[in-house]
């Protein structure tokens with residue numbers, strides 16, 4: 001009899017351990033899903049509590065604040081069932097009503113059931129914080145959440161993510177991470193007049209708040225000379241042979257991408273380049289200096305000390321200009337942004353940071369000479385802008401940045 005009891009206790013404790021292991025595995029998975037979905041950066045404000053919400057998102061209709069998503073019953077998601085949580089994250093309908101698409105459910109609707117269940121388990125397990133939600137500052141008539149229902153009906157596809165059986169596992173994993181949790185489209189895909197993602201121009205670039213989230217379609221990345229290695233490097237460390245991350249992309253790198261494992265980063269690079277085979281690294285473009293060009297004196301005088309005389313860059317000081325992705329973009333918006341505002345010291349991960357780049361007060365004439373010189377010397381774009389075109393780009397950057 002005692003033997004039997006001991007046996008029962010052993011069976012029971014093994015059962016409890018295995019139950020516990022499953023739920024802690026699920027929570028662990030949920031934590032990884034939360035990192036890939038960058039929930040933290042959008043739901044934790046600088047002076048606020050962890051996952052207490054309160055980050056402001058300007059929209060054409062006014063300011064929306066992210067919400068408390070800790071398991072606090074009164075202010076957070078403590079009283080949400082799994083179905084209610086899943087509807088908020090994937091369909092954009094919470095207990096408050098229809099959510100504004102500042103919450104990227106136009107990408108998150110592709111998140112799988114398994115990952116959503118894990119997310120729910122994780123958010124139920126973190127510490128509850130009592131931070132109160134801020135009232136949104138949306139103008140009439142858009143302050144009626146009901147109106148968003150119509151938006152959802154028009155714009156939200158109910159498709160969940162589907163595997164493409166003609167592609168490799170790595171490509172499929174990269175597709176899933178990029179287009180669901182990574183919500184890369186929310187910045188890199190242009191929007192139409194109703195503010196919905198323009199699916200016909202997937203990842204082909206979008207101008208947001210003064211900077212261009214550039215075209216990252218495979219065709220464009222390959223034209224610019226990106227490889228799996230340089231894409232993995234820029235996502236993981238914030239810098240690569242093709243330059244660094246700056247602007248609104250920086251928090252994504254810091255909180256999300258730099259914490260993904262190498263297999264997932266490789267999968268994203270395979271998907272972005274649409275190639276399982278390693279793309280060969282091309283030599284960085286340096287077309288020799290033309291010392292008679294007025295841009296040469298500007299480059300040599302103001303830039304070469306950090307970016308290298310031949311644009312080769314200096315390790316841990318400044319990225320290469322030769323073959324640089326920013327210079328290589330279809331329009332010089334981010335180059336002009338960088339020259340007007342400089343780049344303050346920014347961290348890309350717990351271990352990686354670059355020093356600051358100063359801002360400059362160039363005349364429009366100098367800006368034109370310098371931008372043309374950079375493009376003609378360090379890329380194969382073969383574009384020369386007039387002063388009027390440069391002024392137009394500059395005004396676009398300034399009005400977007402304010």
Ligand code: HEC
Nearest residue numbers: 037038039042065066067069088094096099100102103104
């Ligand atoms: C790009 C920013 C952004 C990201 C990334 C983001 N959220 Fe949100 N989220 C928001 C904003 C803004 C709102 C508030 C929208 C509103 O009130 O209309 C919101 C609302 C929510 C709500 C509804 C809360 C409620 O009670 O109404 C939930 C749940 C939620 N987010 C969960 C998540 C989870 C889980 C993740 C990560 C997988 C995530 N969010 C990632 C911006 C974001």
Ligand code: HEC
Nearest residue numbers: 243244245302303306317318319326335343354355356357
């Ligand atoms: C004091 C050193 C310094 C000087 C001088 C300097 N830069 Fe930079 N520059 C940097 C650093 C550091 C970065 C990257 C910062 C980051 O992304 O965190 C950078 C980034 C850039 C970028 C964005 C490309 C990328 O990959 O991030 C461009 C374009 C650029 N510099 C052009 C110039 C030009 C043109 C000049 C001269 C007018 C110049 N820089 C002068 C340090 C410098």
Ligand code: HEC
Nearest residue numbers: 182183184187211212213214244245246247248249325326
């Ligand atoms: C919050 C907006 C935002 C989101 C979300 C975002 N990006 Fe970006 N991204 C930008 C901006 C702005 C730039 C341009 C500045 C720069 O070059 O760093 C950029 C630059 C890049 C670059 C460098 C291109 C170059 O030429 O230097 C790559 C690669 C990239 N993003 C990939 C991604 C991927 C993959 C995702 C999804 C995991 C993503 N981005 C999500 C805003 C965003």
